[in-house]
Amino acid sequence: MVSLKDKDILHGNQFSKKEIDAILRVASEFEKELKQKSSISLLKGKILATLFFEPSTRTRLSFETAMQRLGGGVISLGSVEGSSVAKGETLIDTVRTISQYADVIVIRHPRIGSAKEAAEASSVPVINAGDGAGQHPTQALLDLYTIRKEVGTPKGLAISLVGDMKYGRTVHALVELLSHYQVRLFLVSPDSLKMPEEITSNLKAKGLEVVETEDLMGAASQSDLIYMTRIQKERFSDLSEYEKVKGRFIINRDFLTQLKKKIIILHPLPRVDEIHPEVDTYPGAAYFRQVRNGIFVRMALLAMILGKR
Amino acid sequence: MVSLKDKDILHGNQFSKKEIDAILRVASEFEKELKQKSSISLLKGKILATLFFEPSTRTRLSFETAMQRLGGGVISLGSVEGSSVAKGETLIDTVRTISQYADVIVIRHPRIGSAKEAAEASSVPVINAGDGAGQHPTQALLDLYTIRKEVGTPKGLAISLVGDMKYGRTVHALVELLSHYQVRLFLVSPDSLKMPEEITSNLKAKGLEVVETEDLMGAASQSDLIYMTRIQKERFSDLSEYEKVKGRFIINRDFLTQLKKKIIILHPLPRVDEIHPEVDTYPGAAYFRQVRNGIFVRMALLAMILGKR
């Protein structure tokens, strides 16, 4: 039997296919339960701590919502300026302290590997909500949940991942999950933002068909699903590099007309200009449904980690 | 029968007299209930999101208190710096996202009309907690609730509204509610901060007696109630204009001696120097009772919007 009790959630590659199936099944159960019941008290008395060392709205509020929808409480570090970090405290000391208060910790931090470091310091389970250009496994799980709801099984799908393959942690985590399925992947990015070779070679070793390209139209027109991402200014140390690539890949209504009729568009959000707002009313534009799915998937993770599912 | 289920609260002019009566009656019931019961679970399982794009203590905490006093949970955007907005997300995308999480949204934003825009983007009800120099309808409702508690019906009262009639959103909203009653209004402001003509002509069209004046003493000495407001520095693009008018209208103990004996003093707070602290112990100084009333009125609105009253 699958159990995530007391486990950290750090990396897309940590999950077996069975575990992924179990998480998404529980997420689906919670989705139904929320429609039927006015409240759920499964995690009553439990406390989630959110430690966001980087700006975030979506992910922090998604976790805080998920925890409260299960009847649990939340404590939140708030801005770094108002915290012990400003007094010179190390990440390890902060995490050790917070783990004396909370039952589970969600952390976002600008440095790759920081979530793992936090997990080692913590006496309670730690969930990685983004560590720099590293990983973002809960986003990947909700992406997969959305793909399943929108299309059915990912098996056999042609999927374009578009934007920043180099620093984009959501795509780094997502391809780990997709590697369990026979998908065809188009990795569409400027040459300077290609997927790290270590990741692509690993995907190929697992038997996936992977095409790296700068030609969005060529890839998209063959795809069943497009996963757009924002090219994140904050990931660049050299801003002139950013200026060169921003606004390179854009989807609008015109573009859509040249694609498969039932194509699904996803985006982890926030978007800037990669997807024109005129696309929002297209039936396959699933990115706000994707946001909502995040609640169910995070409810599943919290409940399972705390041993209640 | 009056129902606010699933309705947005955007503007003082949206309420019929019947609706106002219903809201204030429910507020009064909650005020009593809070005294009798140790807790209320009416909104258990529901979540309120507070999106404050402008500094606020009072209003945000008032809503968060109201929601929790009803057993509900709260998620809060936090400072704009730490949010998706800093990543270039539009207000519409932020609201569409948050409406996937919460059951009701409270928004404050520096731009007139932003709350309406948010309501159109949102899939859940939106409450306007101040949109620039526009409206602040929940403040107006708690002001009216306070007037009723302190004086009885507003009918026939002479009321001085003092300070910034031009940018003051609380007075803009309050006069809409008072327009349902036969009150006499003195609008006391510097000439540069007069009430927009569109609002005063509308009040007169509804049969109210409206006097615009710069003479505070003249107006106050004829009034049963004075509603002071702070002249808000943050509303001025030209600070020299602000310097000219600040500190123009001030109430102190001396001033009070020249007014009707039972005069009631209100203020939406925070105050700077418009009301001297020596006034606080005067029995008719009702502004901190007014703060408290905000809880009951917002409990009423939340419960009614969520279909529980």
Place this chain on the structure above:
Amino acid sequence: MVSLKDKDILHGNQFSKKEIDAILRVASEFEKELKQKSSISLLKGKILATLFFEPSTRTRLSFETAMQRLGGGVISLGSVEGSSVAKGETLIDTVRTISQYADVIVIRHPRIGSAKEAAEASSVPVINAGDGAGQHPTQALLDLYTIRKEVGTPKGLAISLVGDMKYGRTVHALVELLSHYQVRLFLVSPDSLKMPEEITSNLKAKGLEVVETEDLMGAASQSDLIYMTRIQKERFSDLSEYEKVKGRFIINRDFLTQLKKKIIILHPLPRVDEIHPEVDTYPGAAYFRQVRNGIFVRMALLAMILGKR
């Protein structure tokens, strides 16, 4: 019978020995209860407001955790920039407002005496969570709770308090509590950061043996317990004074070997470099257990103040 119902918690010297015993007994009961029960609903329907006018992680989150572990709700002022204070509101007005919302207020403020001022303005009980270089009584209570758990009674112990005796509010509060016991105190600090004479003379008047010294090794080698503190940069108006004294007293593994075998090390945290991380695995390094004890002690205070114990 001891009762703290409706009382403010402002100063270490306000407690009788009986009251201290009662608080720590209740804390101990809650510690056990948390292990046995999945949730406690003692303060359901009650609201705690946290007003932190100075950076803090530990203390704010500790109180917010304590309140939620008892089933209560929390409202939080957030950063000062986003508050009415930025609009020019006085502390007194802010507190009077918040006391209309919450059932109990926790305040931290950079000015000595501010908590007392807040308590006078508030209509609900106020807990001082640090007022500048003044007091921090709840920290002192959790320190004492930790001493008791680690060593048993403080009676007869030799205790070194190390670091900033002048501005260090946690030691100011702690010595007040220790003055109820026959302890020997070594106050180890640079000459420029000595304990205020008023406090030491008071301790001596109560019959305690007090030694002031700059010799950490001399004091520590005679001690059963060392209470380290960070020399807080933010307390100095003259930074060159800070540069002179920082890094003066440091504990590492080497140092430990020269002390009593069962010596206990405490620290209110956050630390910077006063205690080397290599000390953390030493069995007597109790500072993270101390963090945890803060929850139980604050649960006790909240429950007692709100009349539920």
